[in-house]
Amino acid sequence: MADLLTVDILAEILEMHPRTIRRYIRDNQLPATKVGGEWRIRREDAEMFIGSKLEHIKSNAIQDVQAFMDGKDSEVDGKLQVCSVLDCYVEQAEAFKISEAIMWHMNQPDPTRGKAKFQYFFDEKENKGRYIIWGTPAFVGKVLAAVDSAVGN
Missing domain, CATH: 1.10.10.10 (Winged helix-like DNA-binding domain superfamily/Winged helix DNA-binding domain)
Structure with missing residues (x-):
């Protein structure tokens, strides 16, 4: 399943x-x-x-990150807001598993999450999964630590 x-x-x-x-x-x-x-x-x-749909997704991701950097996109709650871009140079199947792990965190009841946001795409040319995560520092840190543990760096 x-x-x-x-x-x-x-x-x-x-x-x-x-x-x-x-x-x-x-x-x-x-x-x-x-x-x-x-x-x-x-x-x-x-x-x-x-x-x-990769080019469309990439374009939207770039626009969302730029809006965050310009202070125009505030879908995230709290005084402290983080936008993190994570690149994983892994095979496509592993990249997809990482996205599923992040989605698991996004769907869990977690008081540190607040309003969080997540985008993922896989670039076959570079053999890289790109994950963009918005949220509170505590939540984004928790998600990044979970990815690091799962990948086993």
């Missing part, structure tokens, strides 16, 4: 509304199967879909 994603998880990874993901499924742009009345997307199909 770990190789199947829900519409909601893929929507969070791509920072899209779940309805948008369902529209891609309905329009046959994203293969999916119904399991128990809910759409499930195979990891390989999600990676292919993400790859085809």
